[in-house]
Amino acid sequence: MTEFVVPEAGAYVPTEQDLREIEEWFARYDALSAEVDVERMADMAVFPLNLVSDDSKGNGWAGQWSRAEFMRTMREVMGGEEDVSFESTRTPHFLSASLAVVFTDAVFTVGGRSQAVRYADVLVKRDGAWAFQTMIQGGWGDLLRR
Structure with missing residues (x-):
């Protein structure tokens, strides 16, 4: 029988630099968006990218995108000619110095129409740089199943 040993570490407490790095990462990503x-934007991700959502029938969905799938879908979703703006409040939860789950409450305004959303991203730090690896948001399952 294999023995599993849980690391003896309490909850990770992020440093001011950890928090600043996450804030700066999202500022870059938001500007690119x-x-x-x-x-x-794709350069800031780790592929395959995990996706978690649900559909219009309330069924959970999970899958992965390649870089090409990410770029194609994001161009479709974001490619309109209307002005886009957003305001976000982010709450990072660090699991370690190189793993964070970031919850975002945002209001997106597209062509004068606003919508409030909540989503989460799982970020990983590799070679000193943050990248997102998992996107979690309700309501995208119908689009993602195509």
Whole structure:
């Protein structure tokens, strides 16, 4: 029988630098989103990218995207000609110095129409740089199943 040993570590307490790095990462990502620079957005991810959502029938869904699938879908979703703006409040929860789950409450305004959303991202730090690896948001399952 294999023995599993849980590491003896309490909850990780992020440093000011940890918090600043996450804030700066999201500022870069938000700026690229506003510019609809999907290729550079993809540069900030680890692929395959995990996705977790649910559909219009309330069924949970999980899957993965390749870089090409991410870029194609994000271009479709973000590629309109209307002005896009958003305001976000983010709450990072660090599991370690290199793993964080970040909850976001945001209001997106597209062409004068606003919508409030809540989602979460799992970020991993590799070679000193943060990248997102999992996107979690309700309501996308119908689109993701195509």
